[in-house]
Amino acid sequence: MLGDRTADVLIARERREVFSLQPEVRIAAWAGAVLLATAAGMVLKNNLDRIGPLTLAIAMGVIAAACYAWVWARRDRASVVDDYVLLLGALLFSADVAFIEAQFRLFGEGWHRHFILLAFVHAVGAYRYGSRTLLSLSVVALAAWMGIEQRTPSAIWIEPVEHGLRALACAGIVLVWRLIDQRVHRGTTFTTVFEHFAANFALAGGVALMSDDAARVAGCLLTITIAVAVIRWGFHVRREAFVLYGFVYAVIAIDVLLLHLIGGRNETISFLIIVASMAVSIAALIAIHGRFRESAA
Amino acid sequence: MTPAEERIALLHERAERWRREGLISGEVRAALRSQLVTGWRSNGFIVQSVFFVLTMVGIAAFYALSRSGLVTGMASLALGEYLIRERRYGRTGVEAALWLGGLLALVTELPRTGSPEALLVLAAASGIAAFRVRNPLFGVLAAVFVMIWFENRFDLGFLIAIVFSAISMIALARRWERPSTEWFWCVAAVGMPLAGWFVAGREWRTVSLVLYAGLGMLALTLAIIRRHHAMFAVAGVAAGSAGILAAQLAGTPPELAFGLGGGVLLLLAWVVSRVLRDRKEGFVLTPVNVTAMDEVFEIGGSVVAATHTSGAAASHAETRPQGDGGFGGAGATGEF
Numbered sequence: 001m002l003g004d005r006t007a008d009v010l011i012a013r014e015r016r017e018v019f020s021l022q023p024e025v026r027i028a029a030w031a032g033a034v035l036l037a038t039a040a041g042m043v044l045k046n047n048l049d050r051i052g053p054l055t056l057a058i059a060m061g062v063i064a065a066a067c068y069a070w071v072w073a074r075r076d077r078a079s080v081v082d083d084y085v086l087l088l089g090a091l092l093f094s095a096d097v098a099f100i101e102a103q104f105r106l107f108g109e110g111w112h113r114h115f116i117l118l119a120f121v122h123a124v125g126a127y128r129y130g131s132r133t134l135l136s137l138s139v140v141a142l143a144a145w146m147g148i149e150q151r152t153p154s155a156i157w158i159e160p161v162e163h164g165l166r167a168l169a170c171a172g173i174v175l176v177w178r179l180i181d182q183r184v185h186r187g188t189t190f191t192t193v194f195e196h197f198a199a200n201f202a203l204a205g206g207v208a209l210m211s212d213d214a215a216r217v218a219g220c221l222l223t224i225t226i227a228v229a230v231i232r233w234g235f236h237v238r239r240e241a242f243v244l245y246g247f248v249y250a251v252i253a254i255d256v257l258l259l260h261l262i263g264g265r266n267e268t269i270s271f272l273i274i275v276a277s278m279a280v281s282i283a284a285l286i287a288i289h290g291r292f293r294e295s296a297a
Numbered sequence: 298m299t300p301a302e303e304r305i306a307l308l309h310e311r312a313e314r315w316r317r318e319g320l321i322s323g324e325v326r327a328a329l330r331s332q333l334v335t336g337w338r339s340n341g342f343i344v345q346s347v348f349f350v351l352t353m354v355g356i357a358a359f360y361a362l363s364r365s366g367l368v369t370g371m372a373s374l375a376l377g378e379y380l381i382r383e384r385r386y387g388r389t390g391v392e393a394a395l396w397l398g399g400l401l402a403l404v405t406e407l408p409r410t411g412s413p414e415a416l417l418v419l420a421a422a423s424g425i426a427a428f429r430v431r432n433p434l435f436g437v438l439a440a441v442f443v444m445i446w447f448e449n450r451f452d453l454g455f456l457i458a459i460v461f462s463a464i465s466m467i468a469l470a471r472r473w474e475r476p477s478t479e480w481f482w483c484v485a486a487v488g489m490p491l492a493g494w495f496v497a498g499r500e501w502r503t504v505s506l507v508l509y510a511g512l513g514m515l516a517l518t519l520a521i522i523r524r525h526h527a528m529f530a531v532a533g534v535a536a537g538s539a540g541i542l543a544a545q546l547a548g549t550p551p552e553l554a555f556g557l558g559g560g561v562l563l564l565l566a567w568v569v570s571r572v573l574r575d576r577k578e579g580f581v582l583t584p585v586n587v588t589a590m591d592e593v594f595e596i597g598g599s600v601v602a603a604t605h606t607s608g609a610a611a612s613h614a615e616t617r618p619q620g621d622g623g624f625g626g627a628g629a630t631g632e633f
Contacts, residue, residue, distance in 0.1 A: 091602060247347075
């Protein structure tokens with residue numbers, strides 16, 4: 001069934017005659033890049049008075065550029081580590097832009113435009129280097145520019161309706177970007193990244209609306225609708241992750257809606273609703289998961 | 298689930314991984330699945346986690362509704378046993394939550410004395426659930442409760458964690474009949490030194506450093522001889538912990554410690570990738586997926602790192618007039 005060649009490969013792997021260290025190398029390189037970027041952020045923060053902002057900003061920019069140049073120069077003989085040198089460059093560039101904007105206020109009152117600069121530079125990097133990680137940084141910078149991304153998750157509850165609408169708008173922009181990418185970028189490997197971000201922005205937008213008293217019912221219904229669409233999309237592209245988080249969002253939205261409509265102030269009924277909804281959810285997820293397995297087989 | 302059935306279930310998971318890596322086609326994977334049938338319902342780790350959380354929320358709500366640990370515990374255990382025996386739920390996440398949640402609900406019925414021995418009761422509950430549903434995480438949870446008890450009673454929790462990790466690695470040197478047993482040793486080997494970090498006393502930092510360094514060397518030696526990912530992971534955890542302790546003891550500024558650590562890791566990765574380039578036997582660099590979500594974890598971690606790095610870099614900024622947000626966005630600064 002497997003064929004001699006595949007069987008030999010799998011037997012050698014099972015006996016550990018061939019043992020791949022790629023996961024260990026990737027984790028070490030990723031951790032190294034993140035630690036170095038963290039150290040760079042601390043250096044900028046702690047040495048401002050001693051070294052001066054201009055010198056620090058230039059030094060950081062030079063190191064970031066060196067990382068990009070290193071990976072570009074080695075693109076024909078790239079190793080697994082090069083992806084993480086590129087990540088280091090992108091992290092340093094992000095930190096440098098943040099530092100420059102904080103120190104020199106180049107954008108003045110329109111300071112938030114530096115997010116667009118970051119989104120653009122990371123997007124260019126993503127396409128030049130074919131990096132899904134840089135693409136993710138770009139999409140998150142775009143979301144930040146649109147006012148979705150925040151340092152503290154609790155900030156979303158301050159202006160939930162505005163955040164929800166912005167998240168939905170951002171999901172729409174990411175979907176349009178995905179469509180353009182599919183048309184003009186031959187052999188693209190970015191499609192799934194766009195889809196995951198679009199789904200999560202849209203679902204997060206629905207949840208944000210749910211947290212507003214006046215918009216709760218509409219937010220729940222919208223979240224359920226988006227979740228159903230995401231689950232269907234998961235079936236269509238045969239990716240279970242969409243099905244799973246679409247389902248979890250749907251369960252949350254249905255419970256919030258039921259508690260809002262029926263049991264809001266009665267503790268016993270509220271718990272009864274949660275027990276019943278979890279039982280129904282588990283049964284429904286078993287059925288959905290079974291169908292997904294059948295369709296994927 | 299018998300040992301043979303567990304091995305067949307493992308083969309299903311491996312077949313899916315081989316398909317993702319392009320070693321076999323979807324048709325071959327489907328053929329393997331149809332020929333190797335256990336009759337048990339089981340799920341992958343992520344799906345199990347979703348079922349586990351949903352079931353636990355249901356148990357918690359039922360507990361709040363009934364206000365009785367005895368009723369909740371008995372009902373959960375009965376339902377869990379029914380699902381295992383009659384409906385053949387093997388590793389779905391549902392039966393695991395019912396067993397763990399049920400036993401923990403029963404524990405709440407015991408009188409509260411405030412004694413550290415309560416930790417042993419929790420350990421027993423986790424251990425029994427682990428044994429019944431063959432869940433390695435519950436087994437390690439039991440070991441962590443025992444470790445905390447040792448810490449409270451004898452101030453020896455950290456030593457227990459390191460010794461247990463070493464024993465687990467030695468246990469991993471042989472093949473186990475049940476894959477779940479092997480997974481228990483894997484999770485214990487990696488998890489116990491991490492758990493030990495939280496009970497290590499500041500006054501014992503030098504001893505902790507020596508123990509972590511010793512464990513790291515043992516793990517690396519065993520990893521090279523036995524070629525096991527879990528042992529490499531233990532070596533990484535132990536070396537990282539020893540490095541942090543060494544930096545603390547030497548009073549190294551955090552930026553220097555992070556910079557040195559990051560530089561060493563990146564350099565090490567580069568050297569290993571150079572040495573193993575083009576190798577076809579022994580240690581190689583063939584692409585391998587550890588989980589189906591490898592890239593998601595990596596991208597998520599990178600986005601979080603970017604946000605924090607830039608937040609630190611820009612933290613000298615004055616409060617913006619808008620004042621309704623924080624730093625973020627692929628590492629950019631600013632206040633919404």
